[in-house]
Amino acid sequence: MQQSNGYVIGFAVAMTIILGGILSFTAVSLNAKQKEQVALDTKKQIMLSVVPEMSEASKTEIAKVYDKQIQVVDINGKAIDGAVLEKLDISKEWKKLKKGQDAVLPVYKFMSKDGKSVDSYILPMYGYGLWNDIWGYFALDADLVTVKGVVFSHKGETPGLGARIGDAQIQDRYKGKKIFNGGKFTPIVMVKGEGHTGLPSDEVDGMSGATLTANGLNEMVGRYLKAYEPFINKEKGTSAVSMAQ
Amino acid sequence: MSTETVAAKKSEALFSKRRKAIVTDPLDDDNPVTVQVLGICSALAVTSKLEPTLVMSIAVTFVVIFSNLIVSLLRNAIPQRIRIIVQLGIVASLVIIVDQVLKAYLYDVSKVVGVYVGLIITNCIVMGRLEAFAMANKPYDSILDGLGSSFGYAWVILVVAFFRELLGSGTLFDIRVLPEAYVNNGLMTSPVGAFILIGLIIWVQRWRNGYVEEA
Numbered sequence: 001m002q003q004s005n006g007y008v009i010g011f012a013v014a015m016t017i018i019l020g021g022i023l024s025f026t027a028v029s030l031n032a033k034q035k036e037q038v039a040l041d042t043k044k045q046i047m048l049s050v051v052p053e054m055s056e057a058s059k060t061e062i063a064k065v066y067d068k069q070i071q072v073v074d075i076n077g078k079a080i081d082g083a084v085l086e087k088l089d090i091s092k093e094w095k096k097l098k099k100g101q102d103a104v105l106p107v108y109k110f111m112s113k114d115g116k117s118v119d120s121y122i123l124p125m126y127g128y129g130l131w132n133d134i135w136g137y138f139a140l141d142a143d144l145v146t147v148k149g150v151v152f153s154h155k156g157e158t159p160g161l162g163a164r165i166g167d168a169q170i171q172d173r174y175k176g177k178k179i180f181n182g183g184k185f186t187p188i189v190m191v192k193g194e195g196h197t198g199l200p201s202d203e204v205d206g207m208s209g210a211t212l213t214a215n216g217l218n219e220m221v222g223r224y225l226k227a228y229e230p231f232i233n234k235e236k237g238t239s240a241v242s243m244a245q
Numbered sequence: 246m247s248t249e250t251v252a253a254k255k256s257e258a259l260f261s262k263r264r265k266a267i268v269t270d271p272l273d274d275d276n277p278v279t280v281q282v283l284g285i286c287s288a289l290a291v292t293s294k295l296e297p298t299l300v301m302s303i304a305v306t307f308v309v310i311f312s313n314l315i316v317s318l319l320r321n322a323i324p325q326r327i328r329i330i331v332q333l334g335i336v337a338s339l340v341i342i343v344d345q346v347l348k349a350y351l352y353d354v355s356k357v358v359g360v361y362v363g364l365i366i367t368n369c370i371v372m373g374r375l376e377a378f379a380m381a382n383k384p385y386d387s388i389l390d391g392l393g394s395s396f397g398y399a400w401v402i403l404v405v406a407f408f409r410e411l412l413g414s415g416t417l418f419d420i421r422v423l424p425e426a427y428v429n430n431g432l433m434t435s436p437v438g439a440f441i442l443i444g445l446i447i448w449v450q451r452w453r454n455g456y457v458e459e460a
Contacts, residue, residue, distance in 0.1 A: 008324045015331060019338045026342050033349040041352055156360060159290065160435045 046070070049139040049151040050110045050120050052168070069119075071109040075231045080106055090135065094126035097227060105227055110139070120148045121235070123228050127220025130212040132156035134165065134220060140179070144236045147188065150174045152217065162213030173204040185229055187222040190214045267389045271397035274454060278401040279447045283369040287361050288402045289439040295418050297358045298406035300351065302399035304358075308339045308365050309374060310391035316379040317387035323380075332375045333366070340365045370398055405442045409433045 040059040043066040048055055054062055072080045080088075088104060096103040108122035123138045136152035149172075152165040164170050177188050178201040186202040194208035206214050225232075257264070277283045284305075291301045315335050316323070323331050344362045347355035355362070365371060374394050379387040410416055413433030415423035432438045450456070 003324065003326065008327055011322070011324050011331070012327060015334055019334055023338055023341055026345050030345050030349040034345070034352075037349060037352040041356075159293070 045151045045153060046108055046122055046124075046137050049122055049137040049149045052149055055168075069111045069113070069115070070122075071111055073107050073109060075105045075107065075228065077231070077234065080104075090124050090126045091133065097223065103227075105224075105231075107228070107231060108137075118142050123224060125220050125224040127216055127223070129154055129157045129165070129216040130162050130210070131158070134213070134216055136165075136217075136220070138174075138221065138224070140232070144232050145178050145180045147174050147177045147179065154213075157213050158210070161207070162210040164207050164210065165213060165217060170207060177201055177204060179225060179232075185225075185232075187218075187225040189218050189222075264386065264389055267386060268393040268396075271390075271393040272400065273397075273450070274456070276397045276401065276450070277370045277373075277394050278398055278443065279450050280456065281370075281373075283373060284398055285443070287364060287368060288398075288405060288443060289436040291358055291361050292402050292406040292409055292439050293413065293434050294357075294410050295403070295406045297354055298402050300347070300354045301358050301361060302395070302402060304340075304343045304347070304362055305365055305368065305370070305398055306392070306395035307343060308336060309371055309395040310388055311339055312336045312371060313374055313379040313387040313391035314384055316375045317382060317384045320380050320382075328380065329372075329376075332372060336371050336375070337366050370394055401443070401446060404446065405439055408442055409438050413438065 040063055043063045044059050047062045047066050047070075051065070054065070072085055074080050084104070085106065088106065093103040093105065097105075106124060108124070109118050110120045110122060111117070112119045120142060121140045121144065123140070124135070125138055126133070126135045128134065132155040134152065134154045134157065136150055138150050139148040140146065141148045152171060154163060154165055157163040157165065174188065179186060179188060181200070181202050188202050188204060190204050191199065191206045192211050192214070193206050196203075196205045199205060271277055274280070278285065278288055287301065287305075291297050312332070312335050316332055319331075340362065343365070344355070344359065347359070347362065374390060378390045382390070407417070410418075411422065412430045414429055415421060415427045430438075432441075
């Protein structure tokens, strides 16, 4: 018995339908909760680029500060509509950017507690590492020259090698680096090899054994900083004017 | 087909000697990791910290027990010719459910172990138990077998993770235990450290049990 073709096909079809049903039910019922987790995690990543001391705080606490002190503007300095922002998928915008099409490039302004002045600017980034996607949040001080902090994350870089871009130890190397050198715009580059000292203000020490991930990282930082350059220059102009007054 | 089926004519005690052996054998004498040398890749990959290791252990336990149970329940209905596909389908569905639940409720852990949870599908321990045991035994025995095998896997990777986290980062469950002055052992954070530790466990175990590989 059991061996007739009809039985085998019938069994396979029934199994497919039952398992498919169970899986789609799980996916649909957990979807809202997962989206909420992703949103909280994004807020946490954004915030950690400017306030690393909150790394131990709970996500809801971080989200509170985020909601209070973050303003989102586009590359022209206009506030972005909440509805647009909710649908914004940086990975899709990245593809547009790569093709030279118009991409939505949001800037997260971290405001001071009284909400009057900008404490720092956070630029989201997206790119490709060695194996899979990488992304990050690149925070600049209010002077738009000095790097305040960065947060990088990845989907599938090699643990212990490329995955180190997610470690605070690597990210701390970017702190205090400058994206302008003698008035000239210079994206920050991670050098090859590890253990360098006395690097110039636009270079950071590399990750030994993960040169290809570092290349992807450099490509990402370079591409996005270049895309944000008009915004940076414009904001610098206005902040210089307001400072002079 | 396997002839492991034991005819239990009269009703057997819930924890008879044979059933106890089903649970305890994989913990030591027939351990899936150290004796059968299965599931090594995940043992290397997730054991750098205790927390993801614990989550991985729970996930594997869940998948092994439930896939064993389901396959055992269906063992007389599953057509022989497509049995591997049926088993894979069941295992894969369970793994996807685990992955989805982790993403919804333990997002940070799922970011660390996400890739490896997906790889439970190819964990030889799971498929091995289905083929060797669940296809030929009753549901209750299959649950016990799943329990034994997954605990056998879990204790080994938890021991490995304990030493890797302690020596590699000076912490346990991310809480600092060793003094700040301790210089972290980089070897332990890399997968090589896991290889060495598993090797040591196998060595100690074989020395204690006098186990010798059959030629």
